[in-house]
Amino acid sequence: xxxxxxxxxxxxxxxxxxxxxxxxxxxxxxxxxxxxxxxxxxxxxxxxxxxxxxxxxxxxxxxxxxxxxxxxxxxxxxxxxxxxxxxxxxxxxxxxxxxxxxxxxxxxxxxxxxxxxxxxxxxxxxxxxxxxxxxxxxxxxxxxxxxxxxxxxxxxxxxxxxxxxxxxxxxxxxxxxxxxxxxxxxxxxxxxxxxxxxxxxxxxxxxxxxxxxxxxxxxxxxxxxxxxxxxxxxxxxxxxxxxxxxxxxxxxxxxxxxxxxxxxxxxxxxxxxxxxxxxxxxxxxxxxxxxxxxxxxxxxxxxxxxxxxxxxxxxxxxxxxxxxxxxxxxxxxxxxxxxxxxxxxxxxxxxxxxxxxxxxxxxxxxxxxxxxxxxxxxxxxxxxxxxxxxxxxxxxxxxxxxxxxxxxxxxxxxxxxxxxxxxxxxxxxxxxxxxxxxxxxxxxxxx
Amino acid sequence: xxxxxxxxxxxxxxxxxxxxxxxxxxxxxxxxxxxxxxxxxxxxxxxxxxxxxxxxxxxxxx
Numbered sequence: 001x002x003x004x005x006x007x008x009x010x011x012x013x014x015x016x017x018x019x020x021x022x023x024x025x026x027x028x029x030x031x032x033x034x035x036x037x038x039x040x041x042x043x044x045x046x047x048x049x050x051x052x053x054x055x056x057x058x059x060x061x062x063x064x065x066x067x068x069x070x071x072x073x074x075x076x077x078x079x080x081x082x083x084x085x086x087x088x089x090x091x092x093x094x095x096x097x098x099x100x101x102x103x104x105x106x107x108x109x110x111x112x113x114x115x116x117x118x119x120x121x122x123x124x125x126x127x128x129x130x131x132x133x134x135x136x137x138x139x140x141x142x143x144x145x146x147x148x149x150x151x152x153x154x155x156x157x158x159x160x161x162x163x164x165x166x167x168x169x170x171x172x173x174x175x176x177x178x179x180x181x182x183x184x185x186x187x188x189x190x191x192x193x194x195x196x197x198x199x200x201x202x203x204x205x206x207x208x209x210x211x212x213x214x215x216x217x218x219x220x221x222x223x224x225x226x227x228x229x230x231x232x233x234x235x236x237x238x239x240x241x242x243x244x245x246x247x248x249x250x251x252x253x254x255x256x257x258x259x260x261x262x263x264x265x266x267x268x269x270x271x272x273x274x275x276x277x278x279x280x281x282x283x284x285x286x287x288x289x290x291x292x293x294x295x296x297x298x299x300x301x302x303x304x305x306x307x308x309x310x311x312x313x314x315x316x317x318x319x320x321x322x323x324x325x326x327x328x329x330x331x332x333x334x335x336x337x338x339x340x341x342x343x344x345x346x347x348x349x350x351x352x353x354x355x356x357x358x359x360x361x362x363x364x365x366x367x368x369x370x371x372x373x374x375x376x377x378x379x380x381x382x383x384x385x386x387x388x389x390x391x392x393x394x395x396x397x398x399x400x401x402x403x404x405x406x407x408x409x410x411x412x413x414x415x416x417x418x419x420x421x422x423x424x425x426x427x428x429x430x431x432x433x434x435x436x437x438x439x440x441x442x443x444x445x446x447x
Numbered sequence: 448x449x450x451x452x453x454x455x456x457x458x459x460x461x462x463x464x465x466x467x468x469x470x471x472x473x474x475x476x477x478x479x480x481x482x483x484x485x486x487x488x489x490x491x492x493x494x495x496x497x498x499x500x501x502x503x504x505x506x507x508x509x
Contacts (some may be wrong), residue, residue, distance in 0.1 A: 119493040
């Protein structure tokens with residue numbers, strides 16, 4: 001007889017079913033420890049806390065936790081690209097202990113760099129193991145990962161988490177979509193990880209090749225990230241029908257980690273991994289804590305065990321609400337109803353990439369050959385997002401249209417990681433505004 | 448969770464975890480600059496940290 005129940009159902013039955021009072025006590029203990037670590041090892045954090053009149057030893061209760069200053073992405077940008085280069089004074093370990101570099105997409109402004117030690121990287125894989133085990137991944141799975149394996153963390157950690165669980169990982173990095181589909185078929189892969197947009201796009205492509213993913217492929221589980229689609233019922237259903245597979249969501253970010261996941265019970269939301277993260281919900285206007293279900297607020301996130309660049313009370317701008325009922329899966333981790341439903345500011349996701357209209361404006365207005373006016377329109381073509389940028393060429397630049405277009409496409413891709421359709425309009429023909437301009441039009445169907 | 452049997456079971460696991468940690472740290476001290484020893488012991492310690500997160504850190508709360 002097993003001495004701890006649930007080893008078949010949970011990655012860690014001890015932590016995932018811990019009674020709430022003990023779980024909160026564990027979180028408070030670990031929160032104190034990570035604050036002390038950051039205070040001792042990072043000039044940024046020490047200054048931040050001293051300016052707030054706070055010493056780590058002052059943190060004794062949950063009320064005290066909320067006195068710890070929040071960190072915003074802008075604060076990270078300010079201190080990075082300085083010594084110790086390129087991470088700046090948030091770094092808590094000697095540079096020689098850093099083994100991994102990743103960065104945010106930079107679509108909300110300058111990219112934030114994320115250093116990780118090997119211990120941190122083990123921790124990333126650990127967090128993903130919680131996710132994948134909860135979604136039914138096991139060592140018998142052969143997982144195909146159609147991901148670019150680049151400077152963005154994306155599915156890197158899923159790759160390592162899958163390895164840790166004993167799964168067989170097929171890295172589909174440099175293959176094009178057609179080759180990926182053929183490889184999935186040839187290897188009889190059982191699982192897939194991709195953005196919802198790409199999951200649907202792959203299904204379209206497969207059908208154009210005469211392959212019906214639901215009938216001709218053996219994918220039984222799809223782990224999604226990067227877009228909210230897997231938590232949107234209509235999109236989830238569309239993916240599940242296309243592939244004949246169960247589709248699961250997870251939520252994470254480069255600066256934070258993979259902090260929430262859907263389980264096989266699929267209650268209509270994602271569990272917060274409260275063993276590794278502290279997730280606070282606060283009123284967007286007042287900043288007061290929201291502990292009760294049914295009220296939307298902004299998420300403030302802490303990674304409780306990350307050493308190189310700790311993430312303590314990070315103001316994520318993500319909007320969510322707590323669910324009411326316990327999940328039938330038996331986990332005591334709280335869950336978020338409907339997943340992350342949006343952001344507190346105007347940033348939106350296009351093709352799985354966070355896009356701030358200000359980033360486009362920054363590029364367009366750096367071109368002296370273009371007028372001040374522009375428009376951005378995001379639509380859906382089939383299941384894929386499509387983005388069009390309309391600009392006006394200055395009359396005297398009429399002969400340079402092709403070169404301007406080429407440089408514009410390059411700069412936009414560099415700054416926003418997205419490809420655009422560029423439309424040139426005659427000077428003076430785009431709408432002019434007298435009050436607030438409405439340059440960004442998201443015409444995608446609302447769910 | 449939380450029966451005495453389970454707690455004892457976790458305590459036993461923690462004892463082994465701490466023994467591995469001690470051995471890996473001793474190995475690093477003994478490595479005398481041999482990277483093949485030091486770095487592999489370092490990887491063991493990263494895994495030990497995950498074991499501590501999963502088992503040791505919660506012991507005093509049970």
